[in-house]
Amino acid sequence: MARTEIPIQEKMGLKADLPILLESQFGFCTDTKEVFIGDGTENIPIGQKGEKGDKGDTGGIGLTGPQGRIGLTGEPGTPGAKGDTGSDGGVGPTGATGGIGNTGSQGLTGPIGLTGAKGETGGVGATGPQGSTGPAGSGTGDMLKSIYDKDGNGVVDRSTFISCPDGPRNNSSTLPNTNPNTVRYDFMNGEVLGGLIGNYIGMMTFTPWDGTSASTGDCSYQLAFGSTTANGGTPRLAIRNGINGTWNAWHEINTQRITTSSDAPTTTSAGDFFYKIV
Known part of the structure; x- marks a missing residue:
């Protein structure tokens, strides 16, 4: 067809x-x-259009079609009225205290900063009231102001001699912290130095600060002058330091005779040093 x-x-x-x-x-x-x-x-x-038949059974749900494109965002709506404030909630129980964490390692010590500029010297303070006049001296050895303080500043101008008093000879009055900021001289028994020593020694005690560990002024020092025998022998010189109420051990300063020669000496004494020249 x-x-x-x-x-x-x-x-x-x-x-x-x-x-x-x-x-x-x-x-x-x-x-x-x-x-x-x-x-x-x-x-x-x-x-022709037939009569409307009975409604058929609902068919099964068809497959979901692909999602359509997102429509344009509508205009913001008018904000609603603020709602009532809700009641405060109760305070919850306190949580358990956590354990203490491990101590971290110590950080590195930073560099020492630069020394700041020296401040200006303060003004001289007001002169305090004059103290009471002390008792009259014995007349022997008195230091006259007209001789020892000629400039009138209250400080001895120059001293030719320093006193070395005969006080307690066992060193009990010259501990490291006894006399802060002083130098003193004392006549003492030889046993204070010990060892091969004569009857007595001369002692110089120097306390630059206060001689206590609570301060930052460090130690006090003693210098002992003696001889290996009474009225003679080999001279001895020793030094020690101390803090608070305790002196440390003595350290001997060599005072032995030193002989220098190309040949060994024919006569020697105990403790002599010999240096051979080659």
């Missing part, structure tokens, strides 16, 4: 306005819901 292809042209409108349809052209009556097909000379009805 020969086949002729023609374009499909549908018509739609009221039935009274339906024209003669072309061959194979469909027409739909919007008022009666009828459908016609034309043959070029007349409109052939295909079927």
